[in-house]
Amino acid sequence: MNATGGWERLAPKLAVTNRRVAALESEPERRNSFVSYTVERDSAYADLDGQRLLMMSGYSYLGLGGDERVVAAAKAALDLYGSGNHGVRALAGTIPLHEELEAEVASFADREASMVFSSGYAANVGTVGGLVGAGDTVFIDKYDHASIVDGCRLSGATVTRFRHNDVDHLDRRLAAASPDGVRLVIVDSVYSMDGDIAPLPELRKVCDEHNALLMVDEAHALGVIGATGRGIEEHFDHRVKADIKLGTLSKGIPSMGGWVTGPAELIGHLRYAARPFLFSAALAPAQAAAALESLRILQREPERVTHIQRESARLRALVNAQGLRTQDSVTAVLPLIAGSDEKAYDLATTCRRNGVIGIPVVTPAVPNDLARLRIAVTARHTPEDIDFAADAFIKSARECGIIPA
Ligand code: PMP
Numbered sequence: 001m002n003a004t005g006g007w008e009r010l011a012p013k014l015a016v017t018n019r020r021v022a023a024l025e026s027e028p029e030r031r032n033s034f035v036s037y038t039v040e041r042d043s044a045y046a047d048l049d050g051q052r053l054l055m056m057s058g059y060s061y062l063g064l065g066g067d068e069r070v071v072a073a074a075k076a077a078l079d080l081y082g083s084g085n086h087g088v089r090a091l092a093g094t095i096p097l098h099e100e101l102e103a104e105v106a107s108f109a110d111r112e113a114s115m116v117f118s119s120g121y122a123a124n125v126g127t128v129g130g131l132v133g134a135g136d137t138v139f140i141d142k143y144d145h146a147s148i149v150d151g152c153r154l155s156g157a158t159v160t161r162f163r164h165n166d167v168d169h170l171d172r173r174l175a176a177a178s179p180d181g182v183r184l185v186i187v188d189s190v191y192s193m194d195g196d197i198a199p200l201p202e203l204r205k206v207c208d209e210h211n212a213l214l215m216v217d218e219a220h221a222l223g224v225i226g227a228t229g230r231g232i233e234e235h236f237d238h239r240v241k242a243d244i245k246l247g248t249l250s251k252g253i254p255s256m257g258g259w260v261t262g263p264a265e266l267i268g269h270l271r272y273a274a275r276p277f278l279f280s281a282a283l284a285p286a287q288a289a290a291a292l293e294s295l296r297i298l299q300r301e302p303e304r305v306t307h308i309q310r311e312s313a314r315l316r317a318l319v320n321a322q323g324l325r326t327q328d329s330v331t332a333v334l335p336l337i338a339g340s341d342e343k344a345y346d347l348a349t350t351c352r353r354n355g356v357i358g359i360p361v362v363t364p365a366v367p368n369d370l371a372r373l374r375i376a377v378t379a380r381h382t383p384e385d386i387d388f389a390a391d392a393f394i395k396s397a398r399e400c401g402i403i404p405a
Contacts, residue, residue: 024345024362032348032360041066044380046357053352056375056389057359061332062223062304063380064294065254074255077289085282090271093282101283101292102259108230108295109245111261115271116291118283120219120248123258125151126274127215127246128186132157136181139173141165141198143191145217157184164191167202174210183212189221189232193366193374195326195333197225200232204240215244223252223298224332229305252298255291257283304379308332311386312377318390323403327370334375335361336393338402344371350396356389 025031037046039055046055064070086092106114117123128151136157143164152159162170185207187198207214218231226234249257312332325337338344344360351358358373397403
């Protein structure tokens with residue numbers, strides 16, 4: 001690094017990050033972040049330096065990433081439209097595939113209209129920033145995803161946090177906040193680090209009592225919860241509705257991109273007010289085609305959803321029975337609690353030695369002493385894979401002293 005005054009001032013900041021990573025990844029086999037795994041297209045296995053390992057931390061819930069129909073749809077879009085697009089959606093960037101995808105998302109979500117962004121992150125930042133600003137108040141769960149937090153920060157609205165899944169606390173926060181302006185409550189349908197579900201009916205009630213809009217982020221819910229994978233409203237038997245639903249096309253739907261759905265007037269406004277949509281290039285044709293095909297397959301093959309629900313419940317029961325803690329998880333996301341950051345790295349390293357990839361998540365992403373392996377069950381995992389993973393997790397946790405030998 002160049003030793004100019006400018007770099008010298010920045011150096012302490014860079015050193016903090018680099019030292020922290022070096023302390024956790026002190027030896028080559030303890031490397032757990034930015035490791036490049038070659039995941040097999042037709043299985044849940046991945047190659048790492050010639051070793052075949054079971055991937056247990058991937059997000060491709062529906063197991064459709066390597067599906068022939070999805071890959072063929074993406075290839076056909078490449079053949080028809082080429083690799084990129086012609087700029088931003090509002091100008092020359094819109095192609096018929098975008099409109100087809102938006103119609104499919106709206107119909108799947110049972111809403112009037114939808115729009116797609118180039119990522120789930122952009123969908124949150126764009127939607128929040130497009131709806132609220134100075135004079136408005138946003139109420140967010142303490143565990144809401146970073147893209148919601150960033151959208152709130154950029155929006156200029158007043159931001160109030162409430163305790164995780166604590167509707168009484170939200171109620172008090174709403175009662176204490178300014179009565180003026182737009183009031184927007186935002187929650188994750190399924191929390192990405194804990195795998196628990198937001199209490200939608202209770203949230204709806206409190207929002208109605210305080211004239212607040214309710215927005216849900218379905219990133220880890222689409223294809224995962226509800227009998228046919230339609231997310232949080234279906235999970236609660238369609239008893240109540242959120243006002244705004246948003247999600248990603250990079251998890252259950254194995255592509256890239258994000259979406260938001262709601263009344264046509266809301267989308268009509270956001271198409272001009274969501275800055276990451278208005279000022280960033282359109283979703284690439286192959287990504288849009290892969291997303292559209294996957295969404296259609298999900299609707300034809302609900303057994304994928306049943307598989308995820310059954311196998312994640314089974315894995316949770318197997319590890320819990322041996323004393324491994326999984327917080328309040330009730331979905332495909334299973335946090336295997338290790339304790340300290342170092343313990344989480346020990347556990348990940350030992351799991352890898354025992355044939356399974358489980359990625360550690362450490363502070364500040366999770367609270368102190370709740371560092372964990374963030375496990376996700378997908379439709380690609382066979383029942384035999386799940387048995388193998390459970391054995392490896394239990395054996396590794398014993399070897400690391402997380403549960404008694
Ligand atoms: N919301 C939640 C709850 C997420 O977990 C994520 C991704 N980790 C996102 C939004 C962002 O989605 P994307 O990766 O498509 O940008």
